[in-house]
Amino acid sequence: MEYxxxxxxxxxxxxxxMADYAKKWIDVGLKTGxxxxxxxxxxxPIVYKKANLKYPSRIIRVNSPLVGALSxxxxxxxxxxxxxxxxxxxxxxxxxxxxxxxxxxxxxxxxxxxxxxxxxxxxxxxxxxxxxxxxxxxxxxxxxxxxxxxxxxxxxxxxxxxxxxxxxxxxxxxQTAISTARNAGVSxxxxxxxxxxxxxxxxxxxxxxxxxxxxxxxLKLSKDIxxxxxxxRKISESVNYIWPNSEFVMVCARPTxxxxxxxxxxxxxxxMAIQYPDGWGxxxxxxxxxxxxxxxxxxxxxxxxxxxxKIENTEQRLQAMRLNxxxxxxxxxxxxxxxxxxxxxxxxxGSEVNTFYDAPKVYLLGFxxxxxxxxxxxxxxxxxxxxxxxxxxxxxxxAIHCKLTLAEYQKLEYET
Amino acid sequence: xxxxxEHEFGRHGEVILKKVxxxxxxxxxxxxxxxxxxxxxxxGHHHVLEAEHGVTIKMYEIDGKTYxxxxxxxxxxxxxxxxxxxxxTFAPGIYIREIRQSYSYGERIMRRTID
Numbered sequence: 001m002e003y004x005x006x007x008x009x010x011x012x013x014x015x016x017x018m019a020d021y022a023k024k025w026i027d028v029g030l031k032t033g034x035x036x037x038x039x040x041x042x043x044x045p046i047v048y049k050k051a052n053l054k055y056p057s058r059i060i061r062v063n064s065p066l067v068g069a070l071s072x073x074x075x076x077x078x079x080x081x082x083x084x085x086x087x088x089x090x091x092x093x094x095x096x097x098x099x100x101x102x103x104x105x106x107x108x109x110x111x112x113x114x115x116x117x118x119x120x121x122x123x124x125x126x127x128x129x130x131x132x133x134x135x136x137x138x139x140x141x142x143x144x145x146x147x148x149x150x151x152x153x154x155x156x157x158x159x160x161x162x163x164x165x166x167x168x169x170x171x172x173x174x175q176t177a178i179s180t181a182r183n184a185g186v187s188x189x190x191x192x193x194x195x196x197x198x199x200x201x202x203x204x205x206x207x208x209x210x211x212x213x214x215x216x217x218x219l220k221l222s223k224d225i226x227x228x229x230x231x232x233r234k235i236s237e238s239v240n241y242i243w244p245n246s247e248f249v250m251v252c253a254r255p256t257x258x259x260x261x262x263x264x265x266x267x268x269x270x271x272m273a274i275q276y277p278d279g280w281g282x283x284x285x286x287x288x289x290x291x292x293x294x295x296x297x298x299x300x301x302x303x304x305x306x307x308x309x310k311i312e313n314t315e316q317r318l319q320a321m322r323l324n325x326x327x328x329x330x331x332x333x334x335x336x337x338x339x340x341x342x343x344x345x346x347x348x349x350g351s352e353v354n355t356f357y358d359a360p361k362v363y364l365l366g367f368x369x370x371x372x373x374x375x376x377x378x379x380x381x382x383x384x385x386x387x388x389x390x391x392x393x394x395x396x397x398x399a400i401h402c403k404l405t406l407a408e409y410q411k412l413e414y415e416t
Numbered sequence: 417x418x419x420x421x422e423h424e425f426g427r428h429g430e431v432i433l434k435k436v437x438x439x440x441x442x443x444x445x446x447x448x449x450x451x452x453x454x455x456x457x458x459x460g461h462h463h464v465l466e467a468e469h470g471v472t473i474k475m476y477e478i479d480g481k482t483y484x485x486x487x488x489x490x491x492x493x494x495x496x497x498x499x500x501x502x503x504x505t506f507a508p509g510i511y512i513r514e515i516r517q518s519y520s521y522g523e524r525i526m527r528r529t530i531d
Contacts, residue, residue, distance in 0.1 A: 262528055318522035318523070321522060322520060322522065322527075357521040357522065359521050362521055365518070370501070370502070371429065371494070371501045371502070381519070381529065382518055382519045382520060382521050383518075383519055384519040384526065387519075401516055401517055401518055402427060402432050402514065402516055403432065403514040403515075403516070403517065404432070404434075404514070408425075408434070411425065412425060412426070412427060412432075413423070413425070413426075414423050414425065414426035414427070414504055415426070415427040416426070416427075416428055416429075416494075416501045416502035416503075416504055
């Protein structure tokens with residue numbers, strides 16, 4: 001096999017493989033289920049070695065990023081109190097040892113235009129799919145939750161990080177660290193983390209791009225760089241978040257589930273959209289986060305419009321409207337047209353709905369859902385006002401919603 | 417409910433199957449099996465095409481459109497116990513699958529319908 005040490009252009013065959021390659025890494029980024037602890041345990045020491053750091057003896061596995069973030073930051077705080085000279089979080093050193101070194105070497109070996117083309121097509125796709133949808137939501141949620149730490153959730157993990165060194169004083173130290181931090185208004189340094197699987201498309205020349213150049217374009221660099229790149233790749237393929245410290249490494253298990261909508265955003269109308277082994281997770285509807293109580297109300301489909309208006313967050317309100325379309329019928333719409341087939345076209349004007357949507361006219365299509373029993377078998381959908389400009393025939397509107405022509409819709413006999 | 421009559425055009429909740437002449441050239445095979453989900457549901461109430469034992473249904477995709485190759489008659493089943501969409505039987509042939517959509521005033525775009 002012929003390898004290259006420099007790439008100035010891509011072949012058509014290489015370009016044609018970008019999309020499939022990106023998909024492969026998106027699958028890695030969104031993988032759920034069993035965590036590959038063995039691979040992590042094999043390659044993380046290599047990363048520390050490349051960073052000229054001694055690999056800690058305390059490796060703590062946690063079952064959600066909330067526990068990891070709280071525990072790692074509190075444990076770091078405890079170690080800093082115990083040892084003045086402790087290095088603490090070593091994320092910068094560790095990441096620099098792998099990604100930074102590999103980045104620099106790849107940058108030198110690959111022409112700018114090629115790099116950019118691959119980055120856009122591969123990393124960009126992976127970033128959009130994995131990063132934006134998942135990392136931001138989880139990061140944000142953990143950030144919000146740090147202030148509401150639950151001591152019991154932290155105890156076991158922190159205990160593991162400092163066991164043998166501060167034995168009986170752990171609980172007191174934890175309580176002191178949290179109280180001290182809170183009283184001083186200090187945010188716990190939860191953010192000294194490495195994204196693992198969620199960062200496979202992250203930033204410039206991420207894991208996906210670099211490995212496209214290696215796997216598909218047969219780029220081969222020095223042995224040291226290839227070892228660093230391999231370690232980065234293996235770790236990214238094996239675990240979720242990582243908190244590397246000079247005294248311990250805390251590493252998070254994969255999520256047990258990740259659900260997304262057709263636009264790649266975290267979404268589920270049947271429970272948490274992302275969930276970890278300890279049960280922690282997020283309720284998300286089309287990328288918008290909900291508290292559990294409100295989520296349970298919104299997904300019933302039985303909210304009234306006035307209940308929806310009471311939701312303070314605008315984005316949550318919009319999603320609630322989307323999942324409770326029948327709420328609009330309580331706003332005294334006017335029937336414009338009804339077909340022999342039973343389809344109806346309704347108009348709402350001069351209502352709070354119009355203010356809510358900033359639309360002077362809001363149209364609804366009413367149609368029969370054969371799976372339901374009368375009288376609760378009429379469903380309502382919002383209608384594009386541009387479509388109503390062209391036709392006020394509710395059968396034709398229904399055809400548009402079915403992506404059929406009117407002639408095709410009129411031949412549709414079987415609806416269940 | 418299913419009257420066992422095969423047909424070539426039906427709406428099953430938000431899933432619409434319509435018989436067409438052929439699968440466009442260049443379409444990529446994305447899935448095959450005796451059972452194929454043609455309408456996913458977050459709550460697990462999927463719309464599933466089920467062929468007879470030993471028969472393979474093939475799903476293709478091109479330009480954002482989905483096509484199905486049904487070598488023999490298949491049932492379209494709703495995986496839900498209560499208020500389910502009745503089973504429909506489709507004749508052998510090539511089909512295009514559409515998913516119903518509706519407008520969202522909040523986002524000012526057409527969106528896939530939630531079933």
